[in-house]
Amino acid sequence: MPPEEVGGPSVPAVPSLEDRPAFAELQEHFQEVRELRLKELFGQDPQRGVALTAAALGFYLDYSKNRVTSETMRLLVRLAQESGLPERIEAMFSGARINVSEQRSVLHVALRAPRDAVILVDGHNVVPQVHQALDQMGDFATRVRDGRWLGHTGKRIRNVVNIGIGGSDLGPMMAYEALRDYAKVDLALRFVSNIDASDFVEATRGLDPAETLFVVCSKSWHTLETLTNAETARDWLVAGLGGERQATARHFVAVSTNQEGVAEFGIDPANMFPFWDWVGGRYSYDSAIGLSLMIAIGPERFREMLVGFRAMDEHFRTAPLERNLPVLLAVLAVWYNNFFGAETQAVLPYDHYLGRFPAYLQQLEMESNGKHVDLAGRTVGYQTGQIIWGQPGTNGQHAFYQLIHQGTKLIPCDFIGFCEALHPLGRHHDLLMANLLAQTEALAFGRTVEELTAAGTPEWQIPFRVCDGNRPTTTILIDRLTPESLGKLVALYEHKAFVEGVIWGIDSFDQWGVELGKLLADRITPELESRLDPSLEHDSSTNELIRRYRRLR
Ligand code: G6Q
Numbered sequence: 001m002p003p004e005e006v007g008g009p010s011v012p013a014v015p016s017l018e019d020r021p022a023f024a025e026l027q028e029h030f031q032e033v034r035e036l037r038l039k040e041l042f043g044q045d046p047q048r049g050v051a052l053t054a055a056a057l058g059f060y061l062d063y064s065k066n067r068v069t070s071e072t073m074r075l076l077v078r079l080a081q082e083s084g085l086p087e088r089i090e091a092m093f094s095g096a097r098i099n100v101s102e103q104r105s106v107l108h109v110a111l112r113a114p115r116d117a118v119i120l121v122d123g124h125n126v127v128p129q130v131h132q133a134l135d136q137m138g139d140f141a142t143r144v145r146d147g148r149w150l151g152h153t154g155k156r157i158r159n160v161v162n163i164g165i166g167g168s169d170l171g172p173m174m175a176y177e178a179l180r181d182y183a184k185v186d187l188a189l190r191f192v193s194n195i196d197a198s199d200f201v202e203a204t205r206g207l208d209p210a211e212t213l214f215v216v217c218s219k220s221w222h223t224l225e226t227l228t229n230a231e232t233a234r235d236w237l238v239a240g241l242g243g244e245r246q247a248t249a250r251h252f253v254a255v256s257t258n259q260e261g262v263a264e265f266g267i268d269p270a271n272m273f274p275f276w277d278w279v280g281g282r283y284s285y286d287s288a289i290g291l292s293l294m295i296a297i298g299p300e301r302f303r304e305m306l307v308g309f310r311a312m313d314e315h316f317r318t319a320p321l322e323r324n325l326p327v328l329l330a331v332l333a334v335w336y337n338n339f340f341g342a343e344t345q346a347v348l349p350y351d352h353y354l355g356r357f358p359a360y361l362q363q364l365e366m367e368s369n370g371k372h373v374d375l376a377g378r379t380v381g382y383q384t385g386q387i388i389w390g391q392p393g394t395n396g397q398h399a400f401y402q403l404i405h406q407g408t409k410l411i412p413c414d415f416i417g418f419c420e421a422l423h424p425l426g427r428h429h430d431l432l433m434a435n436l437l438a439q440t441e442a443l444a445f446g447r448t449v450e451e452l453t454a455a456g457t458p459e460w461q462i463p464f465r466v467c468d469g470n471r472p473t474t475t476i477l478i479d480r481l482t483p484e485s486l487g488k489l490v491a492l493y494e495h496k497a498f499v500e501g502v503i504w505g506i507d508s509f510d511q512w513g514v515e516l517g518k519l520l521a522d523r524i525t526p527e528l529e530s531r532l533d534p535s536l537e538h539d540s541s542t543n544e545l546i547r548r549y550r551r552l553r
Contacts, residue, residue: 011100011375012091014084017338017382017505022079029075030339037470038065038444054323057311057488060477061325065444066332066412067340067472076331077321083503085321092498093317095121099280099509100375106509107276108283108494112309112487121278130287133274134306137291138299140253140273144213145184145298152247155210159188161203162292163233164217165225166363166514167281168255169193172217172293174360175285175305178353178486181422183296191292192233195225200232209240209251215292216254219281221261224521230265255288280509282363283494286487301483308487316495326495329414332474333496334503336412337383344387346404348396350417350436351481357416358390361493368497368508375505384504394435405443405467412472415440416489420480436475443471528553 017023042048042064052064052073068076091098095105110119110126117127143149147156162172173191176183183189190203204212214233218226234248241247253271254262262272273288285293286309294302312326321327336342347358369385390396393415404411417436421429446469452462476492478485501508527534527546536543 012084012088014082014505016374016378017083017380017503020079020082022075022082026072026075026079026335026339029072033067033069033072034340036067036069038067038472039469041069042444054325054328056315056319056323056325058479058485059325059488059492061328062475062477063328063332065440065473065475066335067470068332068335072335073322073328073331076335077327079334080321080327080331080499080503083505085327085499085502088498088502089317093119093313095119095126095278099507101507101510101512104509105278106280106283107278108280108286109313111279111284111286112306112313112491114310126276126278129274129276133288134299134303137273137288137294138302141291141294141299141302144295145187149213150250151210151212152241152244152250153210155208157213158186158211159190159207160213160215160292160295161190161192161207161233162215162217163192163226163229164255164289165193165223166367167284168217168219168223168226168289170356170360170363171282171285172290174354174356175290175293175486175490176296177356178481179293179297179301179305179483180353181481182298182301182483184298187296189292189296192229193225195228197232200229200236204233204236209237212237212251213295214252215295216252216265216267217256217289217291218254218261219257219275219277219279219284219289221254221256221258221265222518224518227265234266253291255291281511282367283509285490297483305483305487308482308484308489309491310487311484312488312491312495316491326492327499329474329492329496330499330503332412332472333386333500336410336472337386340410341383342386342410342412343383344389344409344411346396346411346413347388347390348393348413348415348439349390350393350415350432352392353422353481354416355392357392357489358388360490361390362388364493365497365500367511367514369501369504369506370513371501371504371506371508371510373506375507380504380506382504384500384506386500393439394432397435397439401439404471405446410471412474413443415473415475416478417475418478418481418485422481440473440475442467443469443473445469446471 049064054061092106093109095107097103097105099106105121110130113119113127115131118125119127144157151157169191176189192200192203216230237251238245249268252267254267255273256262257275257277259269263269273291275287279287286306316326347361349357365386365388371384372379374380415436417433446467449462449466452465457465498508536546
């Protein structure tokens with residue numbers, strides 16, 4: 001048992017993963033089912049495709065094409081139960097400091113709580129400040145959209161450039177792409193994140209500074225990339241507006257928890273939008289970090305998105321574990337990760353607007369659950385964290401699906417599709433969805449020697465063309481891509497990552513590895529920039545690379 005105290009908040013007294021009774025049962029059960037084939041499972045139970053499904057909030061989750069039986073699901077849900085999941089869900093929703101290594105509450109759910117909800121952090125209800133910030137954002141976004149907020153020279157704002165990185169970039173960018181069809185057409189939204197100047201140059205290429213608003217997003221206001229890009233943006237703007245430094249007042253707003261830092265940079269605190277240390281960066285795009293998105297889609301649509309988030313929060317908090325969508329996705333992930341030894345999972349949205357969704361999930365899952373110690377700080381003896389990757393269908397089919405169909409690796413896939421088309425042009429949507437369905441069918445059932453022979457395939461070619469099948473997939477069918485359904489979808493995966501973390505017994509809400517990366521470059525930068533040859537004390541490889549770069553820069 002982990003100790004009750006880790007020098008900070010208490011950690012739940014739950015046995016380590018491998019010591020939970022359901023884990024041992026699952027290990028035995030795995031030996032019985034590992035060789036089972038989906039074809040047989042479907043053959044034995046003609047209702048399987050109806051039985052192994054769950055539906056809620058307009059989402060239909062079909063997990064029947066996974067290498068599981070009802071017994072597997074029962075044991076996996078029991079494992080979640082034995083991990084203390086119900087208590088941990090309550091702990092998160094009620095503001096307990098479940099981010100143990102940073103001793104913080106984890107309250108992205110408060111960002112979408114209704115106005116009259118009460119969520120206490122240190123005895124203080126945080127919901128009113130959430131709504132105050134939303135109102136402030138709504139007021140500002142409306143003024144930019146309807147032209148009451150003008151640039152320094154009196155021109156209307158036509159371009160919004162979001163400057164931020166990681167959690168302060170991926171969320172708003174993904175959601176803007178996802179909801180582009182709902183965005184104001186005469187307002188362009190662009191994103192700058194990389195320290196590489198090419199990013200800034202391309203994002204601002206062709207823009208008129210007099211019509212451009214920069215939204216600088218940084219929770220800490222200490223992030224090298226964001227502050228460097230913000231300074232470059234300020235220089236670009238001042239130069240473009242005839243050197244008038246005071247011009248920045250109408251062209252820069254900030255989103256941060258660090259008021260002092262923002263003021264020091266020269267942004268009027270009146271143009272600063274707050275969020276709080278109980279919101280993790282990768283869980284923050286429904287806070288003020290979504291300001292640029294709100295400017296693009298409008299406050300009403302943004303609130304619809306929050307309604308979607310909230311509906312999934314409620315579902316997650318109240319639905320029985322065996323019908324709880326985030327729980328089902330999470331236990332399946334644990335099944336493949338910890339029993340089949342799968343290292344990666346593909347997420348394949350069949351919607352072009354969700355092009356950035358896999359990249360967004362990559363951070364959500366990999367930063368949350370890429371951890372090697374449990375809540376008590378002890379090294380874990382099992383795999384955590386999945387590698388998430390993917391591309392929207394059908395493009396991926398013509399690229400990497402080959403390896404999923406016929407390669408040697410097991411890659412469970414989530415297929416995400418929408419029943420109603422946003423653009424009902426010709427046959428496009430039916431063709432798109434036919435591809436989604438066909439892929440899940442092909443991955444599950446493959447193509448056998450007999451089928452190939454019957455189709456007249458030359459015998460010598462058959463081994464190359466056989467598709468084994470038995471490749472697991474989960475299909476998520478959603479009515480339509482709207483702000484509300486996007487909110488539900490994101491919350492679904494947020495809570496999935498949380499459940500996995502609870503089962504693995506890790507802190508899904510810190511990111512010390514990212515912090516280390518932030519420190520390291522600070523030491524090398526002066527060595528690259530120094531006019532005199534610096535004395536280098538790195539390893540021989542790093543020393544030589546620095547010397548070569550200095551010679552050629
Ligand atoms: C997210 C991470 C990380 C963070 C960025 C930007 O959960 O903490 O991706 O969002 O490093 O940090 P700032 O918002 O503080 O600039």
